[in-house]
Amino acid sequence: MRVLVVLVTLACFASAQHQALIDYLERRLQTIEDRISLWHEQTARYASELRELKQQMVSQLESLDKEKEFLRVTLDGVGTRVDRVERELDYLETQNGAQPCVDVDDKLIEQQVTLVKEKQKAKYSKLSDCSDMISSIKAMKILKRVGGPKGMWTKDTGRGSGKVYIFNGTDEDTIHEFASVQDFARSQGMSLAKNLKLPSAWKGTGHVVFNNYAYYINQCRTISPVYGLTPETVMDLAVDEEGLWAIYATRQNERYISMAKMDANTLDIEQMWDSNCPRENAEAAFIICGTLYVVYNTKQPGRSRIQCVFDINDMVTNEEASLVYFPKRYGAHSSLKYNPQEQLLYAWDDGYQILYKLVMKKKLEI
Secondary structure, eight states: OHHHHHHHHHHHHHHHHHHHHHHHHHHHHHHHHHHHHHHHHHHHHHHHHHHHHHHHHHHHHHHHHHHHHHHHHHHHHHHHHHHHHHHHHHHHHHHSOOOOOHHHHHHHHHHHHHHHHHHHHSOOOOSSOOOEEEEEEEEEEEEEEOSOSSEEEEEOOSTTOOOEEEEESSSOSEEEEESSHHHHHHSSTTTTOEEEEOSSOOOSSOOEEETTEEEOOOOOSSEEOSBTTBTTOSEEEEEETTEEEEEEEESTTTTEEEEEEEOTTTOOEEEEEEEEEESTTEEEEEEETTEEEEEEEOSSTTOEEEEEEEETTSOOOHHHHTTOBOOOOSSOEEEEEEETTTTEEEEEETTEEEEEEEEEEEGGGO
């Protein structure tokens, strides 16, 4: 009797476990069915959205094709009109010969030549009361050596700026800007520089930076190289107490150096002068208080001197300035830039960046 009860109890327990398993499986199947149903709904919705997107894209492509065809027809019409105008112009030129314009050009040239001569004869009206001239070169400081044998370096010659600019080479398009002379001196090469890319490459070494603007020579085909020993420089720009100047040599007067006062804003020529300073054997030049100083190479290696001076108001003569010698250096100057705020010359000599301290005196003391 006891065995039978045990067997019945075990059978009931097994039946309960079996029912629980069936219930669990039914719940799992129901969950799977619900997920499959949700997936079907999402798939149907995505398919519907894709069909709508496809229809929109087809519609937009059809619209673009129509616009493309319209533009093609319009351009064909414009081309036809241009061809018609060209044919009409050709016909008019065959019926009416070109009118002579030589007389007009000659008159215009005569007026320009007359204007230039009048500007050369007129006395220059100074913008400042500067009357200094060089007495001697007090000291030379070799700051460092960076870059190639020819180049130009300068501080911004306007007031209130301490930035230094390096034009390395004679045919490049990137300027190296330093925050100060001290930053340039302690920099390893150009590591502390900010690189400024110009719209076009510069030519030669005749550039200046004035009031945060870089003035550089791009190309000049109508003038000669201004210095006999620096053939890459066809024009040399300079800044002094009066403003912006151009130092150059024309083909008509190519043996000698000329100079012109320029408007720094418009680059218009205000007045021009032909000096008696020869180009031959000239290294570089600069302007102080309206006086042109031309530096020539001597027979002694590494020695240069100011050998020719031209003052726009005839207050300085060659004899008075030709005793100024530069200290002995490595090679020849490829550029000399005067800073009127400091009365310093920034020189580039065979890759060395040099500063010259000038001693000045009054022109009227002579």
